[in-house]
Amino acid sequence: MLLSFSSFLRNPLSKNPIKNPNLRPPNSHQILHFYTNGDEPTYQTERGLQFETEGAFFRHESATGRDLGVLSASLYKRSKQQLRVLDAMCGCGVRSLRYLAEAEADFVLANDANDFHRRVILSNLKNIDRGSGENKRWVVTHFDANRILSECYLNSDFFDLIDVDSFGSDSSFLRTVFNAIKRGGLLYLTSTDGYSSGGHRPYNSLASYGAFIRPMPYANEIGLRMVIGGAVREASAQGYHVTPLFSYYSYHGPVFRVMLSVNRGTLPDNKDYGFVSYCNGCGNSQSYSFEELGRMSCPCSNTTGSRSLVVSGPMWIGPLHDATHLTEMLNLAEQWGWVGNGTGIDLEKLLLRMIDESDPRLPSGYIKLDEVSRRAKVNSPPLKAMMSAMHKEGYAASRSHIVSKAVKTNCPMMDCIRIAKELQGC
Numbered sequence: 001m002l003l004s005f006s007s008f009l010r011n012p013l014s015k016n017p018i019k020n021p022n023l024r025p026p027n028s029h030q031i032l033h034f035y036t037n038g039d040e041p042t043y044q045t046e047r048g049l050q051f052e053t054e055g056a057f058f059r060h061e062s063a064t065g066r067d068l069g070v071l072s073a074s075l076y077k078r079s080k081q082q083l084r085v086l087d088a089m090c091g092c093g094v095r096s097l098r099y100l101a102e103a104e105a106d107f108v109l110a111n112d113a114n115d116f117h118r119r120v121i122l123s124n125l126k127n128i129d130r131g132s133g134e135n136k137r138w139v140v141t142h143f144d145a146n147r148i149l150s151e152c153y154l155n156s157d158f159f160d161l162i163d164v165d166s167f168g169s170d171s172s173f174l175r176t177v178f179n180a181i182k183r184g185g186l187l188y189l190t191s192t193d194g195y196s197s198g199g200h201r202p203y204n205s206l207a208s209y210g211a212f213i214r215p216m217p218y219a220n221e222i223g224l225r226m227v228i229g230g231a232v233r234e235a236s237a238q239g240y241h242v243t244p245l246f247s248y249y250s251y252h253g254p255v256f257r258v259m260l261s262v263n264r265g266t267l268p269d270n271k272d273y274g275f276v277s278y279c280n281g282c283g284n285s286q287s288y289s290f291e292e293l294g295r296m297s298c299p300c301s302n303t304t305g306s307r308s309l310v311v312s313g314p315m316w317i318g319p320l321h322d323a324t325h326l327t328e329m330l331n332l333a334e335q336w337g338w339v340g341n342g343t344g345i346d347l348e349k350l351l352l353r354m355i356d357e358s359d360p361r362l363p364s365g366y367i368k369l370d371e372v373s374r375r376a377k378v379n380s381p382p383l384k385a386m387m388s389a390m391h392k393e394g395y396a397a398s399r400s401h402i403v404s405k406a407v408k409t410n411c412p413m414m415d416c417i418r419i420a421k422e423l424q425g426c
């Protein structure tokens with residue numbers, strides 16, 4: 001028998017946590033800690049909000065990812081006057097707390113399959129008035145993400161923002177998530193699978209995101225493109241079209257986070273969904289559409305399918321971010337005092353760099369200055385000098401938020417090498 005959504009809301013403290021064979025078992029060390037450590041709870045503070053983390057998976061380093069999510073959520077609320085959030089893998093509930101307190105969400109469903117976290121989640125949300133009936137502001141549940149997403153769909157209970165902060169390359173929820181999201185809503189996805197993005201498990205990335213990923217020198221950008229591409233494909237199968245508002249890589253983990261805007265529509269014809277090649281011979285990268293399959297070659301050799309060419313995809317090959325949305329996020333962060341005055345210089349720097357990276361002329365990937373200097377056989381020129389020379393020659397060039405000594409550019413590697421030599425007086 002199917003449990004109705006309202007039935008588990010009335011009785012959310014399940015005595016029989018679901019037995020899903022796919023569910024990752026909670027970290028035994030964490031549970032041990034939860035039961036055996038009789039200490040007072042450990043408090044953390046993020047943007048002035050205090051919460052406990054005891055027993056739940058929590059990373060202080062993910063604070064920027066939470067900042068970005070809250071900024072997008074708040075902008076959504078301001079423009080649509082409503083915000084219902086499903087925090088599908090909420091851990092200790094810190095995001096739910098932040099969506100309620102900072103983005104002023106009307107309602108948050110805080111779910112984590114592990115019901116050992118119940119006490120800590122409830123404790124963290126207790127300072128937000130729970131409300132009742134139609135005005136209920138939050139509810140805590142303990143179900144597998146796929147199950148709660150399906151229940152919401154079956155009950156026509158749709159959300160403006162769904163946040164799935166999953167481990168590894170778990171993408172099983174991509175099948176169910178689009179059913180529970182409102183048209184025009186936001187989907188915040190996470191992957192922590194650095195092996196797949198690094199091209200070390202191409203069949204794993206193929207299974208999870210529909211992309212055969214090979215080793216490439218800009219693996220961490222590929223990781224973001226792989227996640228967006230996986231969502232684009234699944235969305236399209238269900239009549240939706242997604243585009244990234246921002247894409248954020250963080251080396252802790254590593255973690256790949258993407259905020260997607262979800263709208264009705266199918267896969268467009270599609271210049272933004274395709275393949276990327278890297279030539280191990282000359283270091284050049286190129287993008288290809290599906291129509292160009294079988295005609296891939298590098299300018300350094302006229303042989304189609306040259307052995308030096310490594311190809312990954314299909315994946316998202318359009319802009320990583322939406323510059324307008326990022327600019328609004330930055331303005332809001334300034335209003336909230338999250339940047340400037342020496343308080344949030346990193347967030348400001350990150351958002352500014354992402355805005356630069358949004359230039360639609362910039363192709364996938366970045367070029368590391370070390371690689372240019374190695375190929376040019378000269379010392380690495382300063383990044384600023386390289387970029388300004390590229391701009392002078394009419395190329396698009398920006399820094400990358402992923403690697404500090406790299407440039408995103410449509411300048412081919414051959415010209416990068418020439419520019420580096422010229423700058424070094426060779």
Ligand SMILES: C[S@@+](CC[C@H](N)C(=O)[O-])C[C@H]1O[C@@H](n2cnc3c(N)ncnc32)[C@H](O)[C@@H]1O
Nearest residue numbers: 024057058089090091112113114143144145165
């Ligand atoms: C990365 S942690 C969440 C951290 C939290 N979002 C934060 O910002 O601190 C992932 C959480 O997902 C839960 N989880 C794992 N598999 C799940 C599933 N299939 N459905 C729901 N929750 C799941 C785990 O218990 C864990 O607490």
Ligand SMILES: [Zn+2]
Nearest residue numbers: 279282298300
């Ligand atoms: Zn080549």
